Amino acid sequence: MPRSPRVAAAIHALSDGVFSRLAHRIEQLEGEVYPLHVGDTWMDPPVGCRMEDLRSEGLPGLHRYTRPAGHPALIRAASQRWQLSEDRILATAGATGGLSALAGTLLEPGDEVLILAPFWPLIPGIVATRGGRPVEVPFFGRPGSAAERLGPHLTEKTVAIYINSPNNPTGQVLTESELRELVAFARAHDLWIWSDEVYEDYVYVGDFVPLRRLAPERCFTALSFSKAWGMAGNRCGLLLGPEDPALTAEVRKLVVHGFYAASTASQWAATRALQGDGGWIHAARESYRAVGEAAAACLAVAPPASGTFLFVDVSAHLEGSGPDALHGFLLRCLDRNLVLAPGSSCGAIYGDHVRLCFTAAPPDVVMRGVASLALLLGRRGG
Amino acid sequence: MPRSPRVAAAIHALSDGVFSRLAHRIEQLEGEVYPLHVGDTWMDPPVGCRMEDLRSEGLPGLHRYTRPAGHPALIRAASQRWQLSEDRILATAGATGGLSALAGTLLEPGDEVLILAPFWPLIPGIVATRGGRPVEVPFFGRPGSAAERLGPHLTEKTVAIYINSPNNPTGQVLTESELRELVAFARAHDLWIWSDEVYEDYVYVGDFVPLRRLAPERCFTALSFSKAWGMAGNRCGLLLGPEDPALTAEVRKLVVHGFYAASTASQWAATRALQGDGGWIHAARESYRAVGEAAAACLAVAPPASGTFLFVDVSAHLEGSGPDALHGFLLRCLDRNLVLAPGSSCGAIYGDHVRLCFTAAPPDVVMRGVASLALLLGRRGG
Numbered sequence: 161m162p163r164s165p166r167v168a169a170a171i172h173a174l175s176d177g178v179f180s181r182l183a184h185r186i187e188q189l190e191g192e193v194y195p196l197h198v199g200d201t202w203m204d205p206p207v208g209c210r211m212e213d214l215r216s217e218g219l220p221g222l223h224r225y226t227r228p229a230g231h232p233a234l235i236r237a238a239s240q241r242w243q244l245s246e247d248r249i250l251a252t253a254g255a256t257g258g259l260s261a262l263a264g265t266l267l268e269p270g271d272e273v274l275i276l277a278p279f280w281p282l283i284p285g286i287v288a289t290r291g292g293r294p295v296e297v298p299f300f301g302r303p304g305s306a307a308e309r310l311g312p313h314l315t316e317k318t319v320a321i322y323i324n325s326p327n328n329p330t331g332q333v334l335t336e337s338e339l340r341e342l343v344a345f346a347r348a349h350d351l352w353i354w355s356d357e358v359y360e361d362y363v364y365v366g367d368f369v370p371l372r373r374l375a376p377e378r379c380f381t382a383l384s385f386s387k388a389w390g391m392a393g394n395r396c397g398l399l400l401g402p403e404d405p406a407l408t409a410e411v412r413k414l415v416v417h418g419f420y421a422a423s424t425a426s427q428w429a430a431t432r433a434l435q436g437d438g439g440w441i442h443a444a445r446e447s448y449r450a451v452g453e454a455a456a457a458c459l460a461v462a463p464p465a466s467g468t469f470l471f472v473d474v475s476a477h478l479e480g481s482g483p484d485a486l487h488g489f490l491l492r493c494l495d496r497n498l499v500l501a502p503g504s505s506c507g508a509i510y511g512d513h514v515r516l517c518f519t520a521a522p523p524d525v526v527m528r529g530v531a532s533l534a535l536l537l538g539r540r541g542g
Numbered sequence: 543m544p545r546s547p548r549v550a551a552a553i554h555a556l557s558d559g560v561f562s563r564l565a566h567r568i569e570q571l572e573g574e575v576y577p578l579h580v581g582d583t584w585m586d587p588p589v590g591c592r593m594e595d596l597r598s599e600g601l602p603g604l605h606r607y608t609r610p611a612g613h614p615a616l617i618r619a620a621s622q623r624w625q626l627s628e629d630r631i632l633a634t635a636g637a638t639g640g641l642s643a644l645a646g647t648l649l650e651p652g653d654e655v656l657i658l659a660p661f662w663p664l665i666p667g668i669v670a671t672r673g674g675r676p677v678e679v680p681f682f683g684r685p686g687s688a689a690e691r692l693g694p695h696l697t698e699k700t701v702a703i704y705i706n707s708p709n710n711p712t713g714q715v716l717t718e719s720e721l722r723e724l725v726a727f728a729r730a731h732d733l734w735i736w737s738d739e740v741y742e743d744y745v746y747v748g749d750f751v752p753l754r755r756l757a758p759e760r761c762f763t764a765l766s767f768s769k770a771w772g773m774a775g776n777r778c779g780l781l782l783g784p785e786d787p788a789l790t791a792e793v794r795k796l797v798v799h800g801f802y803a804a805s806t807a808s809q810w811a812a813t814r815a816l817q818g819d820g821g822w823i824h825a826a827r828e829s830y831r832a833v834g835e836a837a838a839a840c841l842a843v844a845p846p847a848s849g850t851f852l853f854v855d856v857s858a859h860l861e862g863s864g865p866d867a868l869h870g871f872l873l874r875c876l877d878r879n880l881v882l883a884p885g886s887s888c889g890a891i892y893g894d895h896v897r898l899c900f901t902a903a904p905p906d907v908v909m910r911g912v913a914s915l916a917l918l919l920g921r922r923g924g
Contacts, residue, residue, distance in 0.1 A: 167792045168650050174795050198607060204598055205605050211596040211807045216586055223587050224775045225580060225768075253635055253777070253801035260800045264671055268550050269651045285799040289646055291673055386607075393606045393806030395635070395777075410549045413556050417667040418642045419635035423805040424775030425593045 170288055182490060182499070189497050194521065194529025197499040199328060199468060201519045203390045203447075206440035209429045222425055228416045230398075231427040237434040238398055242383075247405035250415055251398060251422045251430075255358050255384040256282060258399035261414035262380050263290035266352055272317040273354070274310055276300065277507035278471060280328045280356065293317070296507050300330045306341035307348075320352035321345075323371065326359035329471040329506050329515040331452075331464030336369045343375040351378070358384040358397070361441050364449045365465040376403045380411075385426075387468070388441065389433045394426035451523040455516070455530045460539045468519040471503065475512035477537060486511050496532045552670055564872060564881070571879050576903065576911025579881040581710065581850060583901045585772045585829075588822035591811045604807055610798045612780075613809040619816040620780055624765075629787035631780060632797055633804045633812075637740050637766040638664060640781035643796035644762050645672035648734055654699040655736070656692055658682065659889035660853060662710045662738065675699070678889050682712045688723035689730075702734035703727075705753065708741035711853040711888050711897040713834075713846030718751045725757040733760070740766040740779070743823050746831045747847040758785045762793075767808075769850070770823065771815045776808035833905040837898070837912045842921045850901040853885065857894035859919060868893050878914045 166172075186195075204210065216222050229235065230251030239246045252258030267273070269291040275283055276299035284294035297313045310321070323342060325334040334342075346353050355371035360383070372379040381400040386392035401408030415421065433440075448468060456463040461472060478485040486502050493500050493514075503513025516533070518526050534540065548554075568577075586592065598604050611617065612633030621628045634640030649655070651673040657665055658681035666676035679695050692703070705724060707716040716724075728735050737753035742765070754761040763782040768774035783790030797803065815822075830850060838845040843854060860867040868884050875882050875896075885895025898915070900908050916922065 167647050171647050171792055171795060176791060176795060200607050210598050211593045211604060212598060214593040216592050216594060222593060223773045225582050226775060257801040265549050265553050282799060289796055289799040391605045393608060395801060395805045409558060410553055413553060413558060414671055417664060417671040419639040419777060419801050423777045423808055426805055
């Protein structure tokens with residue numbers, strides 16, 4: 161019989177966010193703070209794409225509902241930018257909204273999703289809140305073929321692989337040959353591919369290959385204007401569907417019933433970003449690359465090949481073992497006003513790493529935070 | 543084993559939207575169109591609450607992530623407006639986002655939700671996309687006590703009642719005594735109450751009583767700035783939790799993993815609306831009431847007690863029976879450039895009704911559409 165005041169077991173079991181143990185301490189920090197735990201950018205969106213640039217007069221319906229699939233202007237611009245027919249494109253409430261809708265569309269209760277680790281901290285919860293079971297597969301930086309790395313985790317319940325390249329948190333960009341191995345594995349076992357490509361515009365070393373080109377029949381792609389255009393607060397992303405547009409139409413049902421549509425104004429901001437000349441992204445990429453390289457040099461780690469993060473092994477600096485050891489290290493960082501994300505939020509086996517976002521604050525602030533971390537780690541790189 | 547390219551059975555079975563059969567025809571309409579099928583308002587939001595009024599300079603972080611629970615300024619303003627502690631309030635991607643998060647938090651697969659009919663068209667799909675089973679309970683305008691009306695639909699799997707008063711589509715406002723009966727039923731069977739109160743500011747006749755006052759231990763309340771403040775495109779609503787704030791904290795997990803947060807700019811617009819003097823709502827209410835009464839008089843039906851809809855019995859005008867009969871009637875409306883929602887979208891047994899939103903276009907446009915409908919129905923009211 162009903163079970164007020166109980167909630168669904170899978171939800172109750174879900175962790176209440178990466179920073180819940182530290183939230184109280186973070187709020188009390190005084191002086192200059194280095195909030196490098198969240199993946200965000202300090203840069204304002206391009207001129208013309210800010211809220212104040214969106215005038216009711218020139219944009220009829222700016223505050224009204226638009227089509228759940230997306231505003232026609234945005235879908236048209238996206239169709240041109242990504243060379244895809246309009247019926248394979250959905251505007252979503254950020255990549256989060258797109259991936260949640262996708263998980264809700266594809267997963268039956270108990271279905272398993274192979275998640276290449278380390279990973280974006282929200283993806284296991286997105287699978288779990290849609291009734292699925294996230295299966296962590298250590299992948300980036302590990303030896304062996306895709307089949308060797310993924311095979312041991314395959315079960316009768318596996319239905320999809322989540323691949324995030326360019327990768328948050330490692331910055332690694334998978335090569336075409338690695339991607340082809342993953343596609344072959346997915347085909348051999350009839351798995352969907354969920355390709356999270358939100359950092360596609362921020363590749364510093366190597367070539368980025370969109371997975372949908374290699375697996376057009378089974379690949380969904382999540383994109384986000386948050387990362388690409390400095391508008392994370394707008395909550396606007398895109399989901400690109402496989403060749404058969406009927407699949408995109410199915411995900412649209414989850415958009416309608418999950419958040420109805422992305423914000424109309426946010427979709428206009430995204431449209432204008434796509435219509436611009438790309439100068440902002442070019443400048444952002446060079447700025448991110450420079451601070452990423454400087455931060456890496458200071459910490460004596462390899463420079464990031466892409467993205468906005470460094471994933472730093474701090475095992476030599478942990479006292480004891482287990483979650484409390486990393487928690488202790490994060491507290492020592494907090495003593496220096498430095499907020500970092502625990503590596504364990506990117507995968508259970510990464511409890512000896514921390515994640516640092518080098519674009520969450522202006523470069524000078526980031527570098528002071530990084531210098532403080534370098535001191536704590538006893539490193540004098542660069 | 544995996545089942546690409548199949549999608550989850552419950553999703554595939556879900557209808558692809560109320561208007562999918564008519565969409566092509568609607569797009570081809572020429573001349574003055576009467577799009578009274580969508581629940582929206584033609585009025586622009588108050589000055590000061592429009593996107594162009596949100597200046598990056600005065601609002602640091604306007605385009606950046608805010609807290610998933612909601613921007614501190616909005617949560618503070620909402621706490622004052624609704625007299626509730628801040629830890630019981632979540633900002634959501636419209637009421638849709640709040641109810642989807644709520645359903646995801648509370649429902650185990652197969653759990654049933656009693657939905658008082660006729661109802662807001664999206665609610666059955668919200669339950670279904672979260673693995674639950676929506677159970678339609680003819681309620682508004684039906685005789686008998688709450689227990690008599692709901693009892694026959696109760697099973698071992700029932701966990702919640704969805705109540706929408708002021709009601710979309712009937713405009714009915716449940717009395718305190720009716721609400722007390724519903725609460726007694728929910729308590730007797732230990733059911734959650736999901737109270738959709740998005741039309742609380744648009745009551746023309748009678749008194750509105752918030753359900754959470756009568757059932758503070760088990761009532762979640764969905765609110766929306768879409769309806770109240772003419773900002774449906776902003777996708778910003780609120781979810782108010784029961785007395786125990788731990789329950790709101792559980793729903794927050796679904797916010798994080800469903801859309802991360804409502805748009806930051808939309809939350810600022812909502813904050814400013816709450817900080818204003820309420821003059822806009824007062825003017826909107828009087829305008830809506832006037833056009834609602836005029837439309838009802840023209841169609842010779844009872845004036846709406848609340849909200850923005852008329853729910854009109856057209857059974858005498860259907861040719862044949864079943865879904866095709868109503869479809870034929872809607873096509874005859876389309877011949878007059880009049881777009882109405884099928885009553886069946888508000889409940890399976892309402893296939894002889896149509897829903898008309900009298901605020902979706904300026905009053906003169908609405909009244910020309912209504913006059914056309916009155917002619918079609920052979921009515922000469924007013």
